[in-house]
Every structure is written in C-alpha cells, then in structure tokens.
Amino acid sequence: MSTFIKDFIEREKINRRNFLFASAYGLGGAAALGALGPSMARAALTDPTIAWSYRNRTNPYWNEIVSGGEAFVESLGMSRDALTHLINEGSSEKSLADVKAILAKTDGNLALAIDTNDAPNARPVVEAVAASGAYVSTLWNKTDDLHPWDFGDNYVSHMSWSDEGPAEQTARILLEAMGGKGGVVHLGGIASNNPAIERLQGLKNALKDYPDVELLAAEPADWDTQKANQVMSAFLTRYGDEITGVHCANDTIAYGVLEALRAEGIEDMPIVSYDGNPQAVQLVADKKILATVFTNPHWGGGITASLAYHAAIGHFKPSEEPKEHREFYGPTILVQPDDALEFKANYLDSVPTYDWTDFWGPSNGPIVYK
Amino acid sequence: MAITETSGKTRVSAALGREALVKWAPLLVLLVLCAFFALMEPRFLSTRNFARILIAASPALMVAIGVTFIILMGSIDLSMEGTVSVCAVTFAFCFLWLGGTLASWAWLAIPLAMLVGAALGFINGLVHVKLKIPSFMASLAMGFVGTGLAMVMTGGDRIRIEDELYRGLLTERALGFPLMVYVAGLFLLVAWFIQTRTTLGRNFYAVGGGEDLATASGLNVNRVRIMGFTLAGVFFSVGALLAVGRIGIAETATGNNFMFLSITAVVVGGTALWGGIGGVWNTLVGVLIVFVIGNGMVVIGLPGYVQDAVLGILVILAVILSTDRRSISFVK
Structure with a gap:
C-alpha cells in the first residue's frame, strides 16, 4: 500500500473519531439544554418582539387580519411598524423557516401570532416556539390532535371558525323568505375547501326542517364572481322558474349570481351569502341580499397577537385558564336588512376600538371535534 | 412510373383528407357537443340558453382573439390576466372620475x-423582442406586473359600475341577445379583417409559417x-370592457381564469x-366549444370537476389532430 493511501485512511479514521466525539458532545449539550429548557421557558419575557406570520397582504381577508395586529401593537403605545411581518406566500416551508429564523434572531424573546398555512405545519411551528421558550397563538390551521394545553404556557391559544352553524342560520332566513317551498340552488366555494364544505352542510341541516323545499343542485363556483355568474346562468337554463332561492357560499359568488339574474330581468330572487364584505352589507341594506355573515377578521388578527403577547409578559398564565379559553371559535355576526346600515357604520366605515385584553368576550365557544 | 404516380396521388388525397379533417374537426366537435347536450336536456337548445352561453363567452372571445394573433406567429402571450385586470380597473376609475355615465365625458374611459x-x-412586445426574452416568459412576467399594478391601484377593493347605459351591454337585448354579444361580433369581424385584408395579418402567418424565410424575404x-403584441393588448382591453359590462365590477x-x-x-x-395555421374563426369555434361544455355540463347536471377533465382531454385531442407527427422529429 502506498504511503499516500495509508495516510489517507489514517486521516479519515481520525476524522470519523472526531466526528463521533463531536456528535456525542453535541447530544450531551442538547440534553443539558433540554433539562434547563422548561425552567427557562416558564419565566415571563420582557418586551418581546411581536410578530404576525400569514399568507400575504394582497388578499383582502388577510389584510384585515394584519390590520388588527397593527391596531393591537398601536394600543401598546408603539408605532404600527413595531409589528414584525412574516409573509409565507402560501408556503408552509417558508412559514416554518421564517419562524425558526425569528426565534434565532430574538433568542426566544418572541410573541408570535400565526396561521401556519396548512394544518400539519402547526406542530413543527409550535414545537420550535415552545423549545425556545417563546409564546405562540395560532389561527385557522392546526391538526385535531394538537392542543395548546399539551405545551404548558408556550402554546397560548388557537382560534378558528365553524361556518356550519352560521350558514344554517342564513339558510333558514332564505327558506323562510321562500315561504318554505320551491327549489333552492347552492353555489359553493372550491369543492375541497373546508369552509365550502361546512357552508353547504349548513344549508343541508336547515333543509331537514323544510321538507317542501328541494335542493335542486349544488355546484362549486370556486369563490369566483365570473364563475358564479356562468354557473347561475346554466342553472337558469336547467331549472328556470323552479329556482325560488339561491344559497351562496360567499359574497363574491353572490355578486356573480345577482348579475346573472339581472341579465334575465329577475330582480326579486331571495339570496343569502357569507363573509360580510362592505359591498355585500350595502346590498343587504338595499335588500338585494337577505343576509350575510361577518367574521370580524380585524378583531381575530388583533386578539391572536394580544393573547400571545400578554401570555409572554406574564399578564396571565395560559395553563391556569380553562380549555375553552385556549381553543375557541371566532365571532360571527349575522347581518340582515334591518341592522345592515347600523352594522356598516359600526364595523366597516369606522373600525371600532377594541379592548385587546378582553380576550374571550366576542369569541364563540370551545372548538368541537367531530 | 405509374406506381409512383398512384402513390403520389394517394399521398395527396390523404393529405387533403387530413387537411379537411383538421379544418372542420373543431366545428364538428362543437355540433356533436350541442347535439349531445340537447339530447340529454332539450332546454339546452333554447335561444335564451344560447344567449347565456354567448354572454359568458363574449369577453373570453376577445381575449382569445388577441392571443390568436400571437400564437399564429408561433409565440405565446400569457399576459392576458394582468392586462385585463389593469384595463378593467383603469376603465372603472376613469369612468367614475369623468362622470360615471356614458352620457357624459366618461365615454372617454373606453378609448383610454x-x-x-x-x-x-x-x-x-418590446421586452420580448429587444431583451430577447422568450415570449412565454416575458408575457407571463408582464402579466404578473399587471396583476400587481391592478392590486396597487385598487388596494384589493372592487369598483362597481352602476351606470344603466353602460350596463345596457348586458340588460338591453336585440333579437334575444344582449348588446355585448353584438359588440363582440363586431370586433370579431375587425379581427377577421386584420387577419385577411391587411399586410400585418398576412405577416403574422409569414412569421409563424417560417420565420427564417420571412426574415430572408426582407420582413x-x-x-x-x-x-402583434400591441394588437393583442387592444383585444385584451376590449375583453376587459365586456367583462366589466357583464359583471358590473372591476x-x-x-382577469382571473382568462x-x-x-x-x-x-x-x-x-x-x-x-x-x-388557424385564425380567428377557429378561435370563435374554440371559445364556443369551451363555453358550451361549461354550460352544458351544468345544464345536464354533471359535477364541475368533470368539466375540467373533459376540457383537458379535448385539448390533447385537438393537438393530436392538428399535429402532423411525421414532420416533427422531436418535441420539447
């Protein structure tokens, strides 16, 4: 064997040994940190960085959420720029990477509000936050087996919305307006979206009490005005006068439906929708739409940041709160013609000033798993 | 000698048969689809339903005609979604700013x-030609720029156009069809004129048929x-105007889905x-096929996702039909 090869093998052996030593040292270090970790995490933070991690601001819904976060930061006497924005652009990988980066940057001195983009991503995010002693509140996405109370104080809360109940309420208003008879069509969201499924289910629940109303068809319109317009036109061909009411999965779909009806000269069709967009609320006031549901994203965005922040500074201790204060549904407000203008003035034309320490006042009960 | 002649003839007639098939196949498909849907649901054949199909198809027809010119040149233009959004939003802002009704100076918003x-x-076109970026990438990027620009202009809001005169595009009917269908028809004729009766139109075919030859001939x-890209932009904007006329919202x-x-x-x-190969009449037939499927599927009660699958299969079939595979050695 040449000396060169011998030297090479020798060197590699030493390298491997060093590597093993290094690994063992690293593991020991991690274990030692782990032993110290929980005690560190229990200490409240002082002046933590407040961050919101979300999809992007070009979406009106998320814009509302984040404006709530900014309003909360301003209520603390800071400028709105003090809120750190982590924008994932719809990527779970980026969402997790952003969280890890800001944990490293702030050394765990962090109060994080986050929608993790998809449900499976919630666990690694929460684990990373808890491991570094920071505090997190989640919105919308998490798996059913992930619970705040399994992480002591660090996973503060989770808020989501169930659309089934409110969609059933609007459906009942619609079915009453139809006189409890005739035919109803449903134009839904993207077929696989959870809210789309829940809103259709709400209609089906209500229909059980109205045996004389037939659900003629339920077709996805992908939350899209133009698609809804086309689908509604085709419904008119297929069912014509049999249609006496329309149940829309959201406001943008309702706009398309209204225009499809206008093209045919139909002005008085009962329609209900969902989301409480300003224009839809105006249409409710004008009695073009019978009802829509407002979910107050501004409050949702503010209170999620507030929960994480106040838990972080030790204002309250999450682990001493009941479970319904850790997993709860967000608010839903039914908007009908009688109160539409008042609602618009109070919630949309001027954003109300919220008490960001009234954490659970407007919320809607504990999350129920099926 | 005789044998060569016969086989030559066979080849010619086969080529003719193939040419005729390729030429008439789309129209045949359209007729078969109509017959099928009518058989499943007679109400499909009513004038009111055809009016509904044409209302839905009019904006898309304008956009498709725009991109037809580009595809005739062998390039592609994917900027339509952004361009349509920007044009729609610009129109809506100017229209409201100048008075909000066609009876005032607000009509200027249309040419604008x-x-x-x-x-x-x-x-x-400049980005594509001068910076030598493939049309696919240049136009896709321009499309994103357009969508972003529209977002900045509106801040995510919808602008409603309530003017009864402008909405007359949808609500006023002649012979059972709304005015917007006739407007789309007029622009189809304009496009046909450009394609067949102008130098520019012939040049599209020259560039698409053989760019080297066209260049060598001094073009x-x-x-x-x-x-071509400028012309396409104009047709995209007409599509935007009709889309706003149809929904009343900019x-x-x-621009979504276009x-x-x-x-x-x-x-x-x-x-x-x-x-x-092809032209604006092909595009008319193509647009009608797409919208007849969209309408017919709902009319006969098939779920939406089947629509997408059927359209996907039709695209592949159409490309198979219109491709002479013997003349192509490889596909990228």
Whole structure:
C-alpha cells in the first residue's frame, strides 16, 4: 500500500473519531439544554418582539387580519411598524423557516401570532416556539390532535371558525323568505375547501326542517364572481322558474349570481351569502341580499397577537385558564336588512376600538371535534 | 412510373383528407357537443340558453382573439390576466372620475382603456423582442406586473359600475341577445379583417409559417412581433370592457381564469401552437366549444370537476389532430 493511501485512511479514521466525539458532545449539550429548557421557558419575557406570520397582504381577508395586529401593537403605545411581518406566500416551508429564523434572531424573546398555512405545519411551528421558550397563538390551521394545553404556557391559544352553524342560520332566513317551498340552488366555494364544505352542510341541516323545499343542485363556483355568474346562468337554463332561492357560499359568488339574474330581468330572487364584505352589507341594506355573515377578521388578527403577547409578559398564565379559553371559535355576526346600515357604520366605515385584553368576550365557544 | 404516380396521388388525397379533417374537426366537435347536450336536456337548445352561453363567452372571445394573433406567429402571450385586470380597473376609475355615465365625458374611459391595453402589449412586445426574452416568459412576467399594478391601484377593493347605459351591454337585448354579444361580433369581424385584408395579418402567418424565410424575404420580423403584441393588448382591453359590462365590477380578479380559457379555446379551435395555421374563426369555434361544455355540463347536471377533465382531454385531442407527427422529429 502506498504511503499516500495509508495516510489517507489514517486521516479519515481520525476524522470519523472526531466526528463521533463531536456528535456525542453535541447530544450531551442538547440534553443539558433540554433539562434547563422548561425552567427557562416558564419565566415571563420582557418586551418581546411581536410578530404576525400569514399568507400575504394582497388578499383582502388577510389584510384585515394584519390590520388588527397593527391596531393591537398601536394600543401598546408603539408605532404600527413595531409589528414584525412574516409573509409565507402560501408556503408552509417558508412559514416554518421564517419562524425558526425569528426565534434565532430574538433568542426566544418572541410573541408570535400565526396561521401556519396548512394544518400539519402547526406542530413543527409550535414545537420550535415552545423549545425556545417563546409564546405562540395560532389561527385557522392546526391538526385535531394538537392542543395548546399539551405545551404548558408556550402554546397560548388557537382560534378558528365553524361556518356550519352560521350558514344554517342564513339558510333558514332564505327558506323562510321562500315561504318554505320551491327549489333552492347552492353555489359553493372550491369543492375541497373546508369552509365550502361546512357552508353547504349548513344549508343541508336547515333543509331537514323544510321538507317542501328541494335542493335542486349544488355546484362549486370556486369563490369566483365570473364563475358564479356562468354557473347561475346554466342553472337558469336547467331549472328556470323552479329556482325560488339561491344559497351562496360567499359574497363574491353572490355578486356573480345577482348579475346573472339581472341579465334575465329577475330582480326579486331571495339570496343569502357569507363573509360580510362592505359591498355585500350595502346590498343587504338595499335588500338585494337577505343576509350575510361577518367574521370580524380585524378583531381575530388583533386578539391572536394580544393573547400571545400578554401570555409572554406574564399578564396571565395560559395553563391556569380553562380549555375553552385556549381553543375557541371566532365571532360571527349575522347581518340582515334591518341592522345592515347600523352594522356598516359600526364595523366597516369606522373600525371600532377594541379592548385587546378582553380576550374571550366576542369569541364563540370551545372548538368541537367531530 | 405509374406506381409512383398512384402513390403520389394517394399521398395527396390523404393529405387533403387530413387537411379537411383538421379544418372542420373543431366545428364538428362543437355540433356533436350541442347535439349531445340537447339530447340529454332539450332546454339546452333554447335561444335564451344560447344567449347565456354567448354572454359568458363574449369577453373570453376577445381575449382569445388577441392571443390568436400571437400564437399564429408561433409565440405565446400569457399576459392576458394582468392586462385585463389593469384595463378593467383603469376603465372603472376613469369612468367614475369623468362622470360615471356614458352620457357624459366618461365615454372617454373606453378609448383610454384600449390605449392602456395597447401600451401594455407594446411594452410586452418590446421586452420580448429587444431583451430577447422568450415570449412565454416575458408575457407571463408582464402579466404578473399587471396583476400587481391592478392590486396597487385598487388596494384589493372592487369598483362597481352602476351606470344603466353602460350596463345596457348586458340588460338591453336585440333579437334575444344582449348588446355585448353584438359588440363582440363586431370586433370579431375587425379581427377577421386584420387577419385577411391587411399586410400585418398576412405577416403574422409569414412569421409563424417560417420565420427564417420571412426574415430572408426582407420582413422586419421584430416590428411585426411588437405590433402583434400591441394588437393583442387592444383585444385584451376590449375583453376587459365586456367583462366589466357583464359583471358590473372591476377588480384585480377580473382577469382571473382568462389565461386557461383563452389558450384552451385557441388550441381546441385548431390553431396550431407552433404558428402559421388557424385564425380567428377557429378561435370563435374554440371559445364556443369551451363555453358550451361549461354550460352544458351544468345544464345536464354533471359535477364541475368533470368539466375540467373533459376540457383537458379535448385539448390533447385537438393537438393530436392538428399535429402532423411525421414532420416533427422531436418535441420539447
């Protein structure tokens, strides 16, 4: 064997040994940190960085959420720029990477509000936050087996919305307006979206009490005005006068439906929708739409940041709160013609000033798993 | 000698048969589809339903005609979604600012929106030709710029156009069809005129049929390309105007779906993706196929996702039909 090869093998052996030593040292270090970790995490933070991690601001819904976060930061006497924005652009990988980066940057001195983009991503995010002693509140996405109370104080809360109940309420208003008879069509969201499924289910629940109303068809319109317009036109061909009411999965779909009806000269069709967009609320006031549901994203965005922040500074201790204060549904407000203008003035034309320490006042009960 | 002649003839007649098939297949498909849906649900054949199909198809037809010119040159334009959004939003802002009704100076918003469309197309063409970026990438990027621009202009809001006169495009009918259908028909004739009766139209075919030859014959191919993209931009803006007329709303999402719809329609109509073959009548047939499927599926009660699958299969069939595989050695 040449000396060169011998030297090479020798060197590699030493390298491997060093590597093993290094690994063992690293593991020991991690274990030692782990032993110290929980005690560190229990200490409240002082002046933590407040961050919101979300999809992007070009979406009106998320814009509302984040404006709530900014309003909360301003209520603390800071400028709105003090809120750190982590924008994932719809990527779970980026969402997790952003969280890890800001944990490293702030050394765990962090109060994080986050929608993790998809449900499976919630666990690694929460684990990373808890491991570094920071505090997190989640919105919308998490798996059913992930619970705040399994992480002591660090996973503060989770808020989501169930659309089934409110969609059933609007459906009942619609079915009453139809006189409890005739035919109803449903134009839904993207077929696989959870809210789309829940809103259709709400209609089906209500229909059980109205045996004389037939659900003629339920077709996805992908939350899209133009698609809804086309689908509604085709419904008119297929069912014509049999249609006496329309149940829309959201406001943008309702706009398309209204225009499809206008093209045919139909002005008085009962329609209900969902989301409480300003224009839809105006249409409710004008009695073009019978009802829509407002979910107050501004409050949702503010209170999620507030929960994480106040838990972080030790204002309250999450682990001493009941479970319904850790997993709860967000608010839903039914908007009908009688109160539409008042609602618009109070919630949309001027954003109300919220008490960001009234954490659970407007919320809607504990999350129920099926 | 005799044998050669016979086989030559067979080849010629086979080629003719194939040519005829390729030429008439899209129309045949359209008729078969109509017959099928009518058989399943007689109400499909009513005038009111055809009016509904044409209302839905009019904006998409304009956009598809725009991109037809580009595809005839063997390029592709994917900027339609952004351009349509920007034109729709510009139109809506100017229309409301200038008075909010067609009876005032607000009508100026219409030519202005078309100018904006032309400008966006012109920039698109410049980026493609001068910076030598493939049209696919240049136009896709311009489309994103357009969507972003529309977003910045509206801040995510919807702008409603309530003017009864302008909405007359949808609500006023002649012979059972709304005015917007006739407007779309008029622009179809304009497009047909450009395609057959102008030098520019013939040059599109020259560039698409053989760019090297066209260049060697002294044609300024770059100029033709830039003019093509500008023309496409104008047709996109007409599509935007009709889309606003149909829904009464201008927003960033006005341009949504036009890319898929128009490219599918052009291809299904029999215009070849590598240029030189096809034209605006093919596109008309293609757009009608796409919207007859969209309408007919709901009318006979098939779920929406089947629609997409059927359209996907039709696209592949259309490309198979219009491709002479013997003349192509490899596909990228």
